[in-house]
Amino acid sequence: MTPTAARLGVVVKGWPRLSETFIAQELVALEEVGIDFDIWSLRHPTDTKTHPLHDRLNAPVRYLPEYLKDEPLRVLRGVIAAITRPGFAAAWRAIRADYARERTPNRLRRFGQACVLSRELPAETLGLYAHFLHTPSSVARYAAILRGIPWSFSAHAKDIWTSPEWELREKLAAKSFGAAFGATCTGLGAKYLQSLADREDRVDLVYHGLDLNRFPAPPDRTARQAGDPIALMSVGRLVEKKGFDRLIAALALLPDELDWHWTHIGGGALKGEMQALAEHLGVADRITWRGACDQPEVIDAMRAADLFVLPSRVAEDGDRDGLPNVLMEAASQKLPILSTPVSAIPEFIDSGTHGILTDDAPESIAAEIQGMAADPTRGAKLADAAYDRLMSDFQMAPGIDHLAKRLRHMLDSGA
Template sequence: MQNKQKIVVLLKGYPRLSETFIAQELLGLEKAGLSLELVAMRRPTDKKRHPVHDEIVAPVRYLPEYLHEEPLRVMKALWRVRRLPGFTRAFEQFRKDLPRDFSRNRFRRFGQAAVLMAEWPEDAGWLHAHFIHTPASVALYASLIGGLGWSVSAHAKDIWTSADWDLAEKLALADWAVTCTRAGYEQLDRLSGTRHNVHLSYHGLDLDRFPAFEGKRSGRDGADPADPVRLFSVGRAVKKKGYDVLLKALAALPADLHWRFTHIGGGDELTRLKALAESLKIADRIVWKGSMDQREVLDHYRESDLFCLACRITADGDRDGLPNVLVEAASQGLMAVSTTVSGISELFADGDNALLVASEDVAALSAALEKAMRNPALRHGLGAAAESRVRRDFDYRNSIRDLMRLFATRPAAAKEQTADR
């Protein structure tokens, strides 16, 4: 049987501005010699692209986002894969899952899996999913239908908002999983039972895209109203980012401390946050930039004095892992004030290379911001220490090496039932 080396990478949406770490990884795997084909469950909604997206050569296909939008395609796929040896097992798994998650989404995932396998490229022999929630559901059913080996990268929300039974069954059926924070690793390793097939690998940065900033950091201390301290944040305006807490902390700063805050990112909460800034009487000190590409964001890292992100755990358990923007800011020697949520403490230590406070603590966050704003020497020192840590331990090539070792364990070719369709 012909050796099938291509890897199909299943993504929730592609391309996405907020998922540069995935695009960076895809490009790194291509540069390391892997042949990829990308399959996304959603079409792009962002109006901009990062430069890295244009460097990836892998073709992209899109599954039906909603089955009723492409009924003929779905029916043809089900008809085509129904005779595959693994279809019965996949359907039994679907029937087992359905009472535990009786939703349109569950039906959608099975239909998408059928389309994925019916349109499977002849030269591909492995399936890798990004995110262990819905993409991994599609990957699980597809792997059973086609008799394929598969693996999954888990990140943040997908871990913490999924039911334990769902994660445990996926880990039982996947060949291996990888995740990007120790907190996520410990959660998944616990659920993997005796298999212990979960691996920890930090994403890191392509440091060629984030070369060291050779300029001089400012000595702004907030005393001059004509030259205020420049605060900066990048992130989607969603609840887990804690921007409402940050705005309240900014409003609590002393009147004699002069500052300006710039935010980059889209998100559903923007309207509410702008209204909150108005009610707190700080709207005239804030610039909402909206979405920007990576090159534009880099300029802001270099022009700013302090990076701020007030990550939290939401009511449904959603949280960040280690936000890539914190790693990016650190790569430019830009000091961060943030929280101790999830993987943030795996990069930063309070007082050593950042200032960290408990999430939801407006008073503590405001005090940390004031301390950093009034003391440029502190900012410079902690920012330099953060940069040193990133350049030593968070080069994305380390993660690519980890993944290449894991992909090297996959069978050299697809199993027999995928050979003739």
């Protein structure tokens, strides 16, 4: 009898999600290099659109109970099956220790989801891989302990900077059933997680990069002259860490003689608040709110724009961007970039070479927009340099090769 090929279980918070193109890109690439996996999502989708990338994925998608009360019989079967497993005692110790430090319904929900996952995983699943180091990794960790298989993670931004240190240490140490390995997409995040791990080599820096085969060649941008209208655009959720309130305040400071229009793409909880701010500051009639868009729509908008603006900042709860993929997407279309030196953004953009990084004060942002509007040749030079940097150091293939090697090794150890 031919042995069944080893499979990977991929745990994600929600699938599919327009704001997480980097996850879809990675999973499609892993499938194309021969990694077999199933997707296990903790939540059902809320976006009404999908990216073409989502349509390319062949992996089966399963949804765990989003709330345990919604599927009580399924959860009960998972718990009963978990109790009979050799790994139950260790998993129970882990959840008790975690719950003692975080007594929340969410913590218990993670364990219930893990019981369902451990029961329903195909027998050939020999390892788990979670996207995000907070909730998905907790579910993966508990399920892996129950099943006696290794687990791993990919960490990004909020999951690193808003998770308590004790929990990160637990997930990064072998003695507490930590991850076999972890990948993170910024040097800043890698350095921090390595400082918490029992071994530095437990965490790898793996930039997402871009699969440039999915993008058109950059357009000719030589037509715009100083004094012409300037088309500004941004892509990002309307949440605190993106800093769009500072950008709207900056737009209100631009001189009357500057002809500009700003297009925003993305959803987010603060949409009403941002629109109200624009109305209050008298700039609402020069703003287009496009809402959530698929990636072809985003790229089309980038090709029509003159300047990409992303005024990222650190939120009050510590949340911040990693290295936003939209910056690399803008670079792929030779769209000049104005951003801030937050988190890992300087890992891609050297200010004055590949784009402009300024502080997030509205006055500073407004001054840089005026400078870029007045000197289109400067923006073109910065965009050319960013495109060259993208081509040389931020393509997707090297990271996928490294990640696939790590995952295969983990599956072998799970066997």
